Amino acid sequence: MKAVHTPLDHDFHCSEILRQADELRSHLTGAELAVTVPTCPDWTLRELAVHVGGAHRWVAEIVRTKATAVVPQERVPDFTGPEKDEPEALDAWLAQGAALCADTLRTAGADQAAWTWAGEATAGCWARRMTHETVVHHADAALTVGAEYRLAPEVAADTIDEWLELVTYVQAAKPAPAAAAELRGPGRSIHLHATDAPGAEWLIELGEDGVSRRRGHEKATVALRGPLTDVLSVFCRGLPADSPRIEVLGGAELLDFWLQRASFG
Numbered sequence: 001m002k003a004v005h006t007p008l009d010h011d012f013h014c015s016e017i018l019r020q021a022d023e024l025r026s027h028l029t030g031a032e033l034a035v036t037v038p039t040c041p042d043w044t045l046r047e048l049a050v051h052v053g054g055a056h057r058w059v060a061e062i063v064r065t066k067a068t069a070v071v072p073q074e075r076v077p078d079f080t081g082p083e084k085d086e087p088e089a090l091d092a093w094l095a096q097g098a099a100l101c102a103d104t105l106r107t108a109g110a111d112q113a114a115w116t117w118a119g120e121a122t123a124g125c126w127a128r129r130m131t132h133e134t135v136v137h138h139a140d141a142a143l144t145v146g147a148e149y150r151l152a153p154e155v156a157a158d159t160i161d162e163w164l165e166l167v168t169y170v171q172a173a174k175p176a177p178a179a180a181a182e183l184r185g186p187g188r189s190i191h192l193h194a195t196d197a198p199g200a201e202w203l204i205e206l207g208e209d210g211v212s213r214r215r216g217h218e219k220a221t222v223a224l225r226g227p228l229t230d231v232l233s234v235f236c237r238g239l240p241a242d243s244p245r246i247e248v249l250g251g252a253e254l255l256d257f258w259l260q261r262a263s264f265g
Contacts, residue, residue, distance in 0.1 A: 007158075008128075008154060008155075008158050009110075010105070010106075010109070010110035010123075010124050010127055011106065013105075013124075013127035013128050013130075013131045014102045014103075014105050014106040014127050015102070016131045016134075016135075016155060017056070017098055017101055017102045017105075017127070017130050017131050017134055018098050018099065018102050020131065020134035020135050020138045021052070021056070021094060021095065021097075021098035021134055021138075022095075022098075023138045023142075024049070024052065024094070024134065024137060024138040024141050025091055025094050025095065027138070027141040027142050027144070027145050027147050028045065028049060028087065028090065028091065028094075028141065028145075029087075029091070031045060031144075031145045032045070033045045033046035033049075033087060033090070034046065035144060036144075037140050037141075037143075037144045038143060038144060039139075039140045039143060039237060039238050040140055045141065045144050045145075046090065048137055048140055048141060048144075049090055049094055049141075050080070050081040050090075051137070052094065052097075052133070052134060052137045053081065053093055053094045053097040053098075054073070054076070054079045054080065054081070054097075055130065055133055056097035056098050056100065056101035056130060056134075057076050057077065057078060057079050057097050057100060057101070058071065058073060058076050058079060059101055059104075059105075059126050059129075059130050060097075060100045060101045060104040060105075061075070061076045061077075062114050062115055062116075062126065063104050063105055063108050063112065063114045063123045063126055064104050064108075066112065066113060066114055067114060067115045068113075068115055069115055070115060070117070071115075078093070078097075081093060098134070101130055105123050105126060105127045105130070108123040109123060109124075110122060110123060110124030110127065111123070111124065114126060116129070118166055118169055118170075119169050119173065128158070128162055129162070131155075131158075131159075132158070132159045132162050132163070135151065135155060135156075135159050136159070136236050136238070139233060139236070139238045140238065143238060149229065149233070149238075150229050151228075151229050151232070153194075153196075153197040153200065153228055156194075156197075156200075156228045156229050156231075156232045157194075157197065157199075157200045157228065159232055159236075160192065160200075160202060160231070160232055160235060161202075163235065163236065164202065164204065164213045165213075167211060167262050168210070168211045168212065168213060171210050171211050171262075172210055186207065186208055187221070188205070188206040188221050188254055189203060189204060189205045189206065189218075189220035189221050189222075190203070190204040190206075190220055190221065190222055190223075190224065190254065190255060190258055191203055191204075191217075191218060191219070191220035191222070191223040191224070192204070192223075192224050192231055192235065193217070193223055193224065193225045193226075193231070194226070194227065194228035194231050195225055195226060195227060195228075196227045196228055197228040199215070200228050200231075201215060201216060201217045202214070202215055202216075203215075203216055203218045203220060204220075204258070206258075211262070220250065221250055221251045221254050222248065222249065222250040222251040222252060222254045222255045223247075223248070223249040223250055224241075224246060224247070224248055224255060225246060225247040225248075225249065226245055226246030226247060227245070227246075230243070230245045230246050231246060234246055234259075235259075237259060241255055241256060241259065
């Protein structure tokens with residue numbers, strides 16, 4: 001098995017946006033698009049797809065225009081979805097948005113400046129963000145239609161890395177007062193341990209100064225063990241923590257506490 005420490009590059013992320021969008025589209029083929037998405041109960045499957053396709057177009061517009069401030073969604077062409085309701089129109093619209101996003105990001109290059117909400121204002125930041133936005137909603141779609149969900153180890157590990165980077169950034173830079181207070185305090189830690197991918201282990205510490213994280217195998221208040229894709233699915237709230245596919249060792253209440261409060265949204 002290959003270790004998963006190597007960072008993924010800009011071209012990889014651009015290509016992965018397309019791969020993940022294709023996987024998501026495959027789950028929509030023949031599906032009932034009006035069904036509710038269990039992990040996003042405010043959305044139907046069609047609304048989930050429109051969210052993803054709109055995000056792809058929004059980011060493409062930010063990067064294309066080298067925006068220095070947020071671009072209003074109403075200025076993004078075709079943001080709200082295809083004109084026709086037919087599934088074929090939605091599928092084509094999703095494919096076009098993913099291609100537009102990937103092509104725009106690849107043409108720009110990783111270092112081009114572009115507004116983001118997450119500190120690093122570059123096209124490279126957006127390529128990574130759109131990769132994992134699509135990864136997580138691909139998982140939502142797979143769960144909704146009862147399809148198997150598996151990721152390449154390097155993609156799943158990068159998704160966890162990015163999630164933790166964003167959570168720690170938001171908690172440090174612009175925390176919600178209640179969550180910031182609750183996620184501080186001594187002596188609490190969470191260990192994520194993938195059993196099928198060497199090097200895919202993380203320690204998250206909830207300290208007096210906020211949330212910190214690092215790669216490594218260390219003792220913690222609670223450990224979440226299992227196949228890497230399943231660890232990711234629990235961590236992104238797509239799989240319940242009591243799933244038989246993973247083990248929770250130690251203080252399960254701390255894991256529940258984290259899953260309820262930690263967010264970069």
